[in-house]
Amino acid sequence: MSVKVAMIGFGGVGQSFAEIVNEKQKELQQKYGLEVEIVAVSDVKKGAVYQSDGLNIPKLLDCVRRTGSLENYPETSQTIKGWSSLETIEQSNADVIIEVTYTDVKTGEPALTHCHRAFDTGKSVITTNKGPVALAYKELIEKAEDNEVFFGFEGTVMSGTPALRLPSETLAGNEIREIKGVLNGTTNYILTAMEEGMEFNQALEKAQALGYAEADPTSDLEGYDVRYKAAILSNHVFGVPLDPKDIFCAGITGLTAHDINEAAACDEKWKLLARIRQGNGVVTASVQPERIKNDDLLAGIMGATNAIVYECDLSGPIMLTGSGAGLKETGFSLLIDLIHCHKRKELSKT
Numbered sequence: 481m482s483v484k485v486a487m488i489g490f491g492g493v494g495q496s497f498a499e500i501v502n503e504k505q506k507e508l509q510q511k512y513g514l515e516v517e518i519v520a521v522s523d524v525k526k527g528a529v530y531q532s533d534g535l536n537i538p539k540l541l542d543c544v545r546r547t548g549s550l551e552n553y554p555e556t557s558q559t560i561k562g563w564s565s566l567e568t569i570e571q572s573n574a575d576v577i578i579e580v581t582y583t584d585v586k587t588g589e590p591a592l593t594h595c596h597r598a599f600d601t602g603k604s605v606i607t608t609n610k611g612p613v614a615l616a617y618k619e620l621i622e623k624a625e626d627n628e629v630f631f632g633f634e635g636t637v638m639s640g641t642p643a644l645r646l647p648s649e650t651l652a653g654n655e656i657r658e659i660k661g662v663l664n665g666t667t668n669y670i671l672t673a674m675e676e677g678m679e680f681n682q683a684l685e686k687a688q689a690l691g692y693a694e695a696d697p698t699s700d701l702e703g704y705d706v707r708y709k710a711a712i713l714s715n716h717v718f719g720v721p722l723d724p725k726d727i728f729c730a731g732i733t734g735l736t737a738h739d740i741n742e743a744a745a746c747d748e749k750w751k752l753l754a755r756i757r758q759g760n761g762v763v764t765a766s767v768q769p770e771r772i773k774n775d776d777l778l779a780g781i782m783g784a785t786n787a788i789v790y791e792c793d794l795s796g797p798i799m800l801t802g803s804g805a806g807l808k809e810t811g812f813s814l815l816i817d818l819i820h821c822h823k824r825k826e827l828s829k830t
């Protein structure tokens with residue numbers, strides 16, 4: 481079965497997803513009976529292109545990587561160029577909108593409006609954008625259900641490492657009382673690099689070049705990105721809405737090379753930790769750098785790798801570790817959701 485996809489945002493993650501779809505086309509067809517057609521891409525500076533019978537992915541990637549613009553994408557009589565994100569969502573024949581614009585930690589826009597418009601027009605949404613999921617979790621889940629469409633956001637926490645499906649599917653039956661983790665790739669990369677003697681700014685530049693950091697890295701450095709992830713986890717795992725503003729939040733900008741060395745001399749490490757606890761239906765959470773012993777499991781989590789620990793009543797603590805950021809990994813998270821969206825559709829036919 482063919483699933484038509486429109487992409488809103490075509491930065492690092494968007495392009496990586498297109499590349500994965502192109503590489504895995506045959507396998508997706510053989511294993512899942514899934515044929516993915518990218519029919520539209522709409523991006524602020526790179527422009528927009530729509531073709532109802534599907535775009536040529538290698539040409540799309542070549543065009544944007546060579547010229548930085550979709551203006552030069554080869555046209556046929558079917559091609560429409562220049563649609564805004566909302567025109568693309570409303571007027572394209574896509575079944576699924578892949579929302580991969582930047583995360584705005586204050587308003588969740590423009591992604592929040594993109595999700596609403598997609599659901600209003602009967603389209604599913606798959607996103608890695610933390611904004612709408614952290615700020616409007618319940619509202620969007622309910623709207624997707626009311627409109628009988630799919631809402632996937634696995635990549636919003638720990639990119640392609642399935643930190644959200646693990647508690648809701650694999651750990652089902654447990655009561656989870658506490659979650660803690662290293663949930664930001666950029667800051668963990670910087671702290672690891674500083675332990676190896678690199679300057680803060682140089683480490684940040686490297687994290688940006690590797691595609692880990694947010695468009696505005698203040699979000700990473702000051703802990704806002706993790707605060708959003710904590711709000712998503714509270715909603716998703718505990719079923720309790722938590723306003724990001726109510727989460728105590730401190731970042732890593734106050735940490736100096738001296739602090740890092742002082743911790744090392746005591747057999748300890750600094751980690752930016754998120755803690756989310758539930759008791760009697762009330763959730764409290766915090767995000768802050770903490771000095772932990774080197775024999776703590778989380779002390780061994782280095783570079784852009786992240787880890788999350790679920791404290792379960794039956795299975796005890798379960799730790800999941802994997803990439804917390806990265807273009808390929810995050811592109812893959814979109815694919816996981818797309819496969820689940822497809823499976824759900826297939827199941828509904830039986």
Ligand SMILES: NC(=O)C1=CN([C@@H]2O[C@H](COP(=O)(O)OP(=O)(O)OC[C@H]3O[C@@H](n4cnc5c(N)ncnc54)[C@H](OP(=O)(O)O)[C@@H]3O)[C@@H](O)[C@H]2O)C=CC1
Pocket residue numbers: 488489490491492493494522523524525526565580581582583590608609610635636638639691692693694695804805806807810
């Ligand atoms: N990179 C990572 O490791 C991870 C990223 N994420 C999330 O995934 C999303 C995408 O990340 P990434 O690809 O790295 O970010 P980029 O900044 O590389 O890409 C975002 C793209 O969205 C475009 N854009 C902005 N506003 C609009 C709009 N209104 N309509 C259409 N396009 C728009 C930008 O265009 P322009 O540049 O032209 O302004 C840019 O090309 C973000 O929300 C991020 O938080 C989640 C997990 C991991």
Ligand SMILES: N[C@@H](CC=O)C(=O)O
Pocket residue numbers: 636638639663664665666667692693694700705804805806
């Ligand atoms: N900027 C984020 C990307 C994933 O959410 C990070 O560094 O973890």
